[in-house]
Amino acid sequence: MDIYTTLPWLILIVPLISAILIQLFLRKFRQLSLSISVGAVAFAFLASLVVFFGPDSTSPSEFSWIDLPGLRIPIGLTIDYLSKAMLLIVTGVGTLVHIYSLVYMKDDDGSPRFFGNLSFFIFSMLGIVLANNFAMMFIFWELVGVSSYLLVGHWHTRDTASAAANKAFLTNRIGDFGFMLGILMVWSVVGSVVFADIQGKISLLTVHPLFLTTAVLLIFCGAVGKSAQMPLHVWLPDAMEGPTPVSALIHAATMVAAGVYMLARVSFLIEPSLTAQAVIATIGAVTCLFAALMATQQDDIKRILAYSTLSQLGYMILAVGVAAPGAAMFHLFTHACFKALLFLGAGAIIHQLHHEQGIWKMGGLRHRMRWTFWAFTAGYLALTGCPGFSGSFSKDEILYAAYDRSLWFFLPGVFTVFLTAFYMTRLYVVVFFGKERSDAAKHGHDGPPAMTAPLLILAFFAVFAGYGTAHYFLGDHEPKHHLIVEILAIGFFLCGTGFAWFLYRGREKEFISIPLFKNKFYIDEIYAALIAGTQDLLAVTSAWFDKWILDGLIVRGLSSATWGAGFVLRFLQVGNLQAYALLFGLGVIGLIYLVVFTK
C-alpha cells in the first residue's frame, strides 16, 4: 500500500477518532479535546493537500461491506478532480473554522461537546465527498444531517435552537426519502449502487426515459433538502440559531453544498434527461431569485447571509440544470471561500457586540473593527460579483451556461445579480457605515488574532480564488463567453450597489417595508397552515370515525344488538328450571332420533 491509497482512508478516519475520543472520554478535559479536534482537521487538510497533488483513483483498496447476489455494497473511496477539490474545500474551511471557534466558543461550557460534534461533522462530510457508491453516500448524507442537528441545537436550552434543529432535520428527511427512492430505482435497473458501474451501464437506464427522469428527480429531492432549495428551503434560515462558526462551515461552505456536489457526481445520470434538467434548472432559478428577494428585507445579519446562501445555492443548482456541473462546482468553490468569510466576519461582529445580530443595532464599525471590515469587504465584493473578485468568475460561467440554454433560466439569474448587489450593499452600508446605533456598537473592536487570521486567509481566497482555477473545474467544457452577458452582469451589479448605497446611506432605521419579502413570501406560514390544516382534518376525521364507526357502530352496535336479541328472547323464558330441563331432554331425544334413525 503506497501513501496515496492509505492517506484518503486516514483523512476519513482521523476526524472520526477525534470525535469518538472527545465525546466518550474527554468531555471534561477542555484544552485537550480542543487540541485534538483542531489537530485532526489540520491533519486532514495537510493530507488532502498531498492527495490533491497525487494521482486519481476510483477506489483505493475497497472493502466489501454487503455482498449478496444482486446487491454489492463496497466501502470504497473515489479520488478524482471533484472529490479532490471538495476535500480541500471541506478540510481547508474546516480548519479555519476550527481555529476561529477556539475564540468564538471560549466562554461556552459545552465547547468540548461542540468540538467533538465538529469533528464528527468533518468525518461525515468527508464520507460524502469520498464515497464511491450511492449507499455509502446516503449513509454519510444522513450522518451530516445528524451532526448538523447536533450543532444547530448546540445551545439546546434555548427553545428556538432546539426547534430549529428539529426543523432542519425533519425537512431534510423529506428530501432524503426521495433520494433513497431514487437510489433504489437506479439500483433496481442497473443492479449496482457503485457510481462507476452505473456510469458504465447507463444505457440500461436511458432506454426508459420516463423511468430515468423519475429516478433523477427523486435523487434531486435529496439535493433539494440538503442544499435547501425551494420548496424545502425553510430550514436553512432557522438553522442560523446555531453558533456562527457552524453557520459558516455547515450552512454556507460545505454541507449545503453537498447537494450540488452529489448532482455533479451523478451528472452522467442527469445529462440524458432533458426534462429532469429543466425541472432542476427551474427550481434553481426560482430559489435563486426568491431567496434574494427575501434577503432584501431581513434585519438579522445572519439571516441575510442565510438567504444569500440559498440564492447562491440556487445558482449552483441552476448550473447543474443547464448541464454545466463544472460551473456549479466552480461556484461552489468560490462561494465556500467568500461565504464562509462573510459568516465568520458576521460572527466576529456578533461576538464583539455581545450577541447582537440586528443590523440596525450596528453601524460605524469600519473604524472600530478595521481588519474585520477589510476582510468583510473582500467577501462582500466577491459575493456581489464585482469584476475581478472570485465570485464574478464563477457566477459568469453559470450565467453563460444559462444563457446558452434558455432565456428563462438566464433572466432570473442575471436579475439576481442586481438583488444580490442590493441586499449586500444594504447590509454593508448599514453595518459598517453611518453612526453607531447602540452602546454595544460603540465598544466593538477587532477580535484576537485567532479570530482575525482565518478571516484574512479567507479574504485572500475570496479575492484570488477565481484566477487560474476555472480550467480545473470546467475542463474542456468551458461555456462560450457572451459579451452581452458580461455587460448585463456588470450593469446589474453597478445598479444594485449604487441603488442600495444611495437608499441606505446615513439611514437610522429601515424605511422601506415590503411585508411580502420581509415575511419570506409567507411560506413558513403557508406550511404551518397546511400542516396544521392537514392535521386538524385528520384529527377531525379520525375523531368522527372513532366516535361513530368504532364506538357507535362496532362497540355500541354489538352491545345493543346483543341486548335487543336478549330482550326479544326473554319472552320465551317461563322461569321454571324443570321446564327447561324437560325441553332440553326432549331436544336431546329429538337429536338422537335425527342422527340415528334418519338417513
Next chain:
Amino acid sequence: MQLTLNHYLFVGGLIFAIGFAGVMLRRNILIIFMCLELMLNAANLTLVAFSRFNLTADGLPNYNAQVLVFFIITVAAAEVAVGLAIIVALFRVRQTTHVDDISSLKF
C-alpha cells in the same frame, strides 16, 4: 341365578329414571344437582356392563367403554366443582335454593 347384561341394563335404566324424575320434579336445586349425578352414574353403569359382557376376540373386556367412564367421572367432578360454586354464590345472593324463586330472566 346368573347375572346377565339385561340385569345391569335394568338397574342402570332404573337409576337413570330415578335421577330424571328427581331433576324434573324436585324443587331444591341441590337435590336436582344430586339427581343429575345419579343420571351420569347410571350411564357409567351401563357402559361398564357393556364393556364386561362384550368381550373382544382375545377374551378381554372392551376397554373403550371403560375409558369413556373415566372421562365421564372427570367431567362430572369438574361439573360438581363449578356447579356447587354457582349454587353457593347463588345462595349468598338470593338466600334460597328453591328453583321457583330463581326466575329473573323471565320478563
